Amino acid sequence: MTSESAGILEDIQDYVHRVARTLGVDPPEEMFEFGQRSKPEDRWYLIGLIGGKEVGKSALVNALVGRPISESTSHGPGTEKVVAYVHEDQADSVASFLQTEIPDRYEMVRHRQEDLNRRVLLDLPDIDSHYAVHFETVRKLIRFILFPVWIQSLEKYADRQPMELLRKVVQGNAPENFLYCLNKADQLERSGGEEAMKEIKEDYSSRIAQSLSLSQPPQVCLISALQPDKYDFPRVKAILNRQREEKDVQTSRTLALRQYGGSLLGWAKNQDLRDRVQRAERMEEQLINLLRHRIERPISEVMLPSVRQDA
Amino acid sequence: MDRTIDSILERLDALDTELFSWDGRLGDPELSASLKRWTSDLGALRHHLVGGVNRKPILVLIGGTGTGKSTLTNRLLDREVSATSFRRTFTSGPIAFVAQTEDLPEDWLGLPHRRIDSKDLPAKGSPGYLSVVEMAIEPLARFSLVDTPDVDGDAETHYEQAEQAFRWADAVVFLVTPEKYQMTELLPFYRLARRYEIPSQFMMNKCESEEVVEDYRKQIEKRGFSEPIVYSIPRDDSTHLPPEDEGLDGLRDSLMGIQPSWDEQITLGQRNRTQDLALRLGDQVLLPLRNDLASVEKLTESLHQFVSPGPQVDVSPMTAELQERMQAKSILYLMGPKRILERAKKFTTSAYQKVTSPTSWFGKKSGKRSQEGETIEVRALPDFHSMLVDQFRIAQAQIRDILEGNSRSKVWISQAGEKEPDLWIDPEGAGEIVDQELEDLNRWLKDHWESTPRDTKTILSLLNYIPGGKRVVEWSEASPYLLVIVAAAYNSFFGPIDLLVIGGYSVATWLGEKLSNEVTGRVRKTNQIIYRRFEELMREQVEHQIEWLEKQTPSKSSIERAEDEIDRIAALLESEGGAG
8 A cells, every 4th residue: 555545645644533533423433554554574464264053164265275284164163263374474463462352263274375464364262143242343344454365155145244334344345355256166066056056146146246245246156165176166275375466465455445534534425524514513503693683682672671761 | 802902902093093193293204214114114013913714824925035945936826927037036025825815904004005907917016005816726725825025135115015914924934045044134033033923934945055054954944943843855966855844845835724713802013013113113203203302302492592693774874864964954063062051151241242243154054054955865775675685594593503403303393394384484574674774764764854853853842932032933044053152142131041051960960961962863763773672572572483493393292192002002901812
């Protein structure tokens, strides 16, 4: 993020806070933190797998990494801690970041792959878990995840709750930084074949577009975590397993910043400041009238003359 | 039937009648919707209180998207009658499968029933009505089955419809999958099923392992269901096999064995239903309405105390010319009380000489005289019309501020819009006041343009009775100034004028104020009328607002009557049932 754009965002945030203070309302939730907390020498970026129970996040992480680093569970509380897959050179810095944000709720898995030395892959707890702490963990980290991977399953892709969370997350990021995945493609192929797969992809894509008011339906990758060579998985691997260039990360940050700045300004606009000012002015006038009518006139027209008479 | 139930039904009828009169009298659309939902749920309560020994139980399927309700329906009935798809949230409305339409009470679900032709199967359902499929097949001889939309999807109306069906259900089947069995959306349903003693069955679809089924069973037990059985259907390609009587067939047998139970006495489930519904009305409708009444009272008081800015209208510029003309002819104005005194003293000596040539006075002043027949030119007036319209608008905005300052009336006013065109008086009415009064004033001006001021007229008529006075009157018609001089000159000869003019100092002052200022008087009158009429218009506006406010809630007495009924029902519930 260039210092200029950081400066602009700070100005916008300042303005929004001032508006909120003046009106006595809560300012909108802070959603944008990409790169703000990291030190200059930390050049890592976060990819986060976000999804509900049983959609297959952990299986997906394992398939991306190539070996089991996250436990895939079928029932019970599910993934409880954040699992961070990171190059050992960056591990310390990432660990201290995670310790600050979500103390003791994470696990580090180190690797030595040079060509992925700046990528940090996060497996996150379920967003629809009964355990409130799981949702809190995800919520705390979302603002730092520049590249969210939004995972759904065939069964749950039309659920209301995840869609509402997605709407919120999108406000602080740019649609271009998102990757939408639909897991368990193998089940769909077995029961419905090519046609069903195409239909579901389109259905999910149009639901996202409608919910987020996007001008174009986004790309949806239909995958099966159990078969990393089939369906759209190769494409997902190509996107996630290839390290992004510094300047591309920079571009993504700028896009996210722009979107977030826009959301903030939109919030400020919705506060109807001009209307409120006009109303305040009218109330002031009304007050002056009341004072004149109730206090000034009785004094000058009734009291004073009668005092004069007596005198 | 149990006396208690009878009495409760009576009170519910009375309540229903009272609430019916509130239709259209609620300014808050949310409150209106709340009331509508409550009234619909009242129907469900009646259904469960009235009951009937021979009534076939109506089974309702409840579950999230993709849990397989429609598939289960088809499997239970052994036919493709409920539409299924890989696309989620496919079932859009409730669908009832019955052996014959008589198996369904007419008002079941509180929605219109629509028969679905067999050629339109499989049925998808639609919000807003109950689709009914008639099929004379075996399972439906024992029970009627209702497929519902999902309780957790992104389609807005689906949850409401599922919930509505649940309220009318005689028995429920909960459907889950390994992915969804822990979802929070089902928890309130479990709780109510326990509280209302609704016979409940549990089924897990798309099973892959025994542990998951067992985990679900444990969770259900924790919710208060004693020794629950979880039936399961394996996923198509899974190797999981449910135990002997706990698969699809087991479920079917269990459902077929549901006996319609009917108790003469009011049951705990019925009591709880009644109590919950009564409390809900109090909490969600009556209490907010009480608050609304308080808001209306406060606002009415504020409106009564509202002081509008008075119109700053002074029409004297319009009469300025006439005023000058009058003053030019007014003897007392010209003389002025002090001047009368001075001149009276001065002219005793010098006036005798000067008066011999009245024409000198005439000529000297002639330039100042205005010509006859001139058209009356009214000097440029400030645009009072627009001023008043603006002031009225500002006052209306201030009234609006009062109404928007209260959170309740803010909601009502945002709903008003097109429905209440009479809420705001047209501000042009204020401008018309000015137009009318100025027209009136204009007429008066025209009438008085040529007239003589009253004071002069009075003095002239007085002079007629004084010897030589007639001559004076003739001369004064030529020039009012002459009259002044003559009057002053005559003071040494004619005591009465002397008295009138000098000694009557206070009379002169009085005359000056009362008579020669008829123009000022008329101006003041017009100003006052305009002010008064503006205030009246303002008051009318405020009355409109107050009337409108009173229509935003039902009357206080009506609300009290509803509260009474609720209290009576609560009392009935507390008493023991049975013949009293």
